[in-house]
Amino acid sequence: MSFKAAISVKNLGKCYQLYNQPHDRLKQFLWRGRRQYFREFWALRDVSFEVMPGEVLGIIGRNGSGKSTLLQLVCGTLTPTSGEVAVKGRVAALLELGAGFNPEFSGRENVFMSAAIMGLSSKEIEARYEDIVDFSGIRDFIDQPVKTYSSGMYVRLAFSVAINVDPDILVIDEALSVGDGEFARKSFDRIRDMKKAGKTILFCSHSLYQVEAFCDRVLWLDHGDIKLFGNPQETVQGYSISLLGGAETESAAPLTTSPSAITAPKGYARLCHVEVSLDGEIGSVLRGRPDENDLSIRLQFESDPQLPAPTVGVTISYGTLMTVACVVSRSENVLIERDEHGRGEVTIDFPALPLRKGEYHVAVYLGNEDAVHIYDSVQIAATLQIEDPLPEPGLVNLVHHWHTRAID
Template sequence: MENSIISIQNISKIYKLYDSPIHRLKESLSIKKRKYHKEFFALNNISMSISKGEIVGLVGKNGAGKSTLLKIITGVVSPSSGDVSVEGKISALLELGAGFNPEYTGIENVFLNGMMMGFSREEMEEKLPSILEFADIGDFVHQPVKSYSSGMFARLAFSVAINVDPEILIVDEALAVGDLKFQLKCMEKFNDFRENGKTILFVSHDINSIKRYCTRAIWINQGKIEAQGDTETVCDRYTDFLKYGDDNLKKPVFGKVPSEIRVLNKEIVGFVESVSIINQTNKQITEIQNGESFKVKIDFMMNQEDIDIVVGVAVHTIDNIYVCGLNTLLDKMKIDYNKGRNTIYLNYSDFNLLGGSYYFDVALFEKNAHVPIDYKAQICDFFVKAPYVAEGLCILPHSWSMKG
């Protein structure tokens, strides 16, 4: 990219894992160069480009490779293979204590960090008053940092990182530290960076913060880029992954009837044949834009024509939260069908679910909607794309006013 300020090409980082210390020794002494280790790819052939002025959010589970990637970008760790190009001065807030010597005083560590970022002592002396004022840790700046509380440590580290006027700011789970007053100062400074067009790499497990601040998102999973692009879509896909990734979460088997539901003999009476989502141009879709109108097409077969039936449709989230159930009995619609194949449409207008994966359950019931003739669980899944304008499951109609 022409305005690329960070360019990463085919980066991999491999660590050698040994079952015991003796295996490390055996490998180092092996005449035949026998390997006693297993290779662990913290990063596996990652490529990306970040443009000047972008605010990029990195998401992924613990151990996915986010911190390793940031360490490579900042030069703390060298890649096993691949190329990294960075244009501009970087200021990074990685894990607590990175770049600080616990035996040095706070002021000595300020100068040490400045030297590591390429500043002369004279330049750091000019910046020192603003750093100390922002950190606001009093006379502790003259004490060794090993005597600091974690909050004081973080305040000084954050103050150094944001008061050296970097072109690139990297924040790894450390945007808001200390008490409420200091958190507000951090947020004001962070907003200044955004408004001044600084390039920011922002790592957080708070998905709403990623949506709120970032212009683009990158999802890293097991050392590889799983997805990158539109912030809302990537974050919603990642959230869905977390729901599926929970070992305690069991996704319903496609078409399986919930255990508490008794189903009539569908071969004798009838059954749901297929379900699809149709947009306003009559195309079948699997992605729905928040606010879009569409219809659910339900094809069903009936082997009898002398009983009254009810059609029901339920929406569930990917982790099985019941969102909304509709049926023709509640809507006072009588279904006139023929023996054989039939089709009915459920029309949605201004669909207001928020971003993420969902699915439809569809069923045929007897006339009281109590006993299903046929019940298809998770027969049709779909993904909702939505801007970050609300949180939760849906956007309720609303307005704001300063008057009662």
């Protein structure tokens, strides 16, 4: 195992014993291994990799692929069945909701207990206590039992403790998907600061865009094995292709108009109105033909005027299988204009839409200025039903030219 790596994992495996009936556990104990009343389930098997200091490693995979088990083994909250894990430095972890805090204790008591477990002395905790509470934003409830907290309040406090113990390694397992926009943005800003400061980060998320944009390398787990490990673009693309045909249909979101307000809440941005039209006809289900119709997506948004203008993105997907096209204002250097209250309107036009026969979904996203954090989205703003009398296969008509001549 490398002495230079912040995290070294070698031939790591974790096996669980599954019993069909509760009394089989007693039988197994009484027979002392002479008979077996359980079946083995390997959550991880023969996993090896290294993470260097200052590296951000993304971890992706379907539910049940072993991601959370791997993170718990790295954090030391689980014992491996085989192999070994070596970690250099202080680890702070934000794992699944509910881990780490005692629900009967107050927020204050849990701060001291959790920080002590992470290796801080009483004096160090006292010196950082105010920063922890200020970042969490739940000072009014800090002396109430944690069992009375909402999921968002819980994550606020847990994350505040994790980042303020000054860890060498930060482990995040999807927990930041809980909570409001202001805190989510503030959290991602702090994570970026930690990355710039050279901290090692394990980032487990189902948000493939965030993983690809934020991580240096990505580890793809599949049924407890490493499927692919390396470049973020290649690994995320491989995982996305593996999901073809197996994705669950997103719940449809209608054309949306939010209750009017002067501005969005502090640190936040939101879509107020989204409409999709084909040749000027607005609707949630639109019918067209290849190369004959002009597609237009118009959206209005509200945002905190004290923050940079948000990023706008639009995707067109073939059902739930694959993204056919994606446009993002940041990538195309489009300046999003707003008024003094942070309100703005954006229209994206696709002339002579070149889609071939099939059903397509239009989705709209509103992200922060570097498009890592998604403030708001409408997953199915409209469904396009394209009819094509031609039998040839394909999803799009590419611009092309024919050249032919007779050969003498």
